[in-house]
Amino acid sequence: MADPIKKIEVYIVDLSQEKPYLGDLKDGESVNDAGYFVRKGNRTVYPKNNRSIVVRVTTKDGVKGWGETYGIVAPKATAEIILDLLSCFIIGRDPLDRESIHDELYDLMRVRGYTGGFYLDALAAVDIALWDITGKISNLPLSKLLGGQTHAEIPAYVSGLPENNLEKRGELALSWQSRGFNSFKFALPAADQGPVKEISHLRNQLGDSARIACDLHWAYSSADAVKLAYEMIEDRPWFLEAPVPTEDIAGLRQVAQNSVSSIAVGEEWRTVFDARVRIDQEACHIVQPEMGHTGVTQFMRIGRYAEAHHLEIIPHATIGSGIFLAASLQASAALKNTTAHEFQHFIFEEFQHFTGKGLACEKGFYQISDRPGIGVEPSAAMKKKMELVGKR
Numbered sequence: 001m002a003d004p005i006k007k008i009e010v011y012i013v014d015l016s017q018e019k020p021y022l023g024d025l026k027d028g029e030s031v032n033d034a035g036y037f038v039r040k041g042n043r044t045v046y047p048k049n050n051r052s053i054v055v056r057v058t059t060k061d062g063v064k065g066w067g068e069t070y071g072i073v074a075p076k077a078t079a080e081i082i083l084d085l086l087s088c089f090i091i092g093r094d095p096l097d098r099e100s101i102h103d104e105l106y107d108l109m110r111v112r113g114y115t116g117g118f119y120l121d122a123l124a125a126v127d128i129a130l131w132d133i134t135g136k137i138s139n140l141p142l143s144k145l146l147g148g149q150t151h152a153e154i155p156a157y158v159s160g161l162p163e164n165n166l167e168k169r170g171e172l173a174l175s176w177q178s179r180g181f182n183s184f185k186f187a188l189p190a191a192d193q194g195p196v197k198e199i200s201h202l203r204n205q206l207g208d209s210a211r212i213a214c215d216l217h218w219a220y221s222s223a224d225a226v227k228l229a230y231e232m233i234e235d236r237p238w239f240l241e242a243p244v245p246t247e248d249i250a251g252l253r254q255v256a257q258n259s260v261s262s263i264a265v266g267e268e269w270r271t272v273f274d275a276r277v278r279i280d281q282e283a284c285h286i287v288q289p290e291m292g293h294t295g296v297t298q299f300m301r302i303g304r305y306a307e308a309h310h311l312e313i314i315p316h317a318t319i320g321s322g323i324f325l326a327a328s329l330q331a332s333a334a335l336k337n338t339t340a341h342e343f344q345h346f347i348f349e350e351f352q353h354f355t356g357k358g359l360a361c362e363k364g365f366y367q368i369s370d371r372p373g374i375g376v377e378p379s380a381a382m383k384k385k386m387e388l389v390g391k392r
């Protein structure tokens, strides 16, 4: 073996911002002693101070690979899975065996039912880091390792309009349109007058050519989602996202089969098996893999499975430092059916300096880096915000 893995370090990165994710807290929403609050609109827990988990894997010869996963809730749980369990099955291994290592680690906990959740998040962080090392050793960007760069740039859609009223959300969207962005998505929990009024206002403001999607945050029954799609028809939603609870696959199929709009899902998936049970049932038209949950290996398997079924791929982009976003853009660039990628403008712009000049999104397009591996590393500014949880 040329250069085995020698060391793994796990960090929590402080990504706190003045305004919480999805905008200011609404009536009846408050932060508890542990720093969490629940959005009434989707009954989901968020931390007041955003954060993510970053791992650094180092080889015997000193090649460093970076990975990242979700750390927004109970980050030390995921960190401990990496430190206590995964590390002892990775150290001493050849990083070029990244995909077979991923499958071995997945197998370790299958019979106990750990086929998702925090366990797969931990795997995702390690997987991204091993792919990054593979790119650095081969001196190739990830997209080339994944079959080749199909896209030199990827259309970016402006996601979320975290303002307190409809007029201001419209103004925020217009300000992005003036910067060359013409694709948008609004989120149900922030649409205080309901999704029909929200899209109608945005359509009026942004004009006919804009693409406007609506994230329904798993809040509807299948029957109500179908009705809603008809109510929004005049304003031509680009797609409706996550209409029904994630476990209601039969309901999702009902919506996809009967709705006048395209249905997009996938941000919560960890593996191709999550994709398969929905795609096989023709329960969606667009898949939205999230690199922070899937890692490179599963992201590509989901993407290839979607392509084999002629579905569009519009990857999700969650709260992160830029490490998994860089990996996501590289993998997206290698997938022919990628038609756009989420752009979390209020995270991206504030933390762009965390990865130096490695990420670029201008005039409605992400540019794809040709640097080796995922193409980014933490800057000095990001390192100041990284707290070491442990190392092996």
Ligand SMILES: [Mg+2]
Pocket: 215, 217, 241, 242, 267
């Ligand atoms: Mg969403």
